[in-house]
Amino acid sequence: MRRRRINSRSGETIVEVMVSVLIFLMLMAVLQGAIMFCNSAQKKSRQIRQDTAEICEKLQSATAEGNGSANFDFYATSADESVIGDNVFSISAPKQKKTVSYGAAGETSSTIFYMYGGTAP
Structure with missing residues (x-):
């Protein structure tokens, strides 16, 4: 076998x-x-x-602070912005500032926002 x-x-x-x-x-x-x-x-x-x-x-x-104004000047330029021409127009806009505080307990941060245009509240 x-x-x-x-x-x-x-x-x-x-x-x-x-x-x-x-x-x-x-x-x-x-x-x-x-x-x-x-x-x-x-x-x-x-x-x-x-x-x-x-x-x-x-x-x-938040309430707005200050009633200043800011002037924005607009100039004529070339397409690549290498040549700046004459002042085309200017705009005067009201400027306001708002400060906002935020955060969790113990850690607070504040940020300032500048707003242009409109009327002051």
Whole structure:
């Protein structure tokens, strides 16, 4: 009677399995980094939107300071702006300043907005 020999070369070796697991773990690490980056970008975007909404709200309710004026001069120029010609016209516009303070508890910032045109409220 003949003995059948089992082919010991079939299947995967432990080295192949370890390499596959290592590649899988490296891909998972990259994916986790991408997800963390997206989360932090989303939080920053949300904070910027909140700050912008607060600034806009306070800007609308802020009172204007000063009743100065600013002159805007318009000159004729060449297409590449290398030659500046004569003054074509000038406009005098009222200038006002509004200061807005905003921020979370403990951290406040202030921004100055200069507005031109219109009448002073």
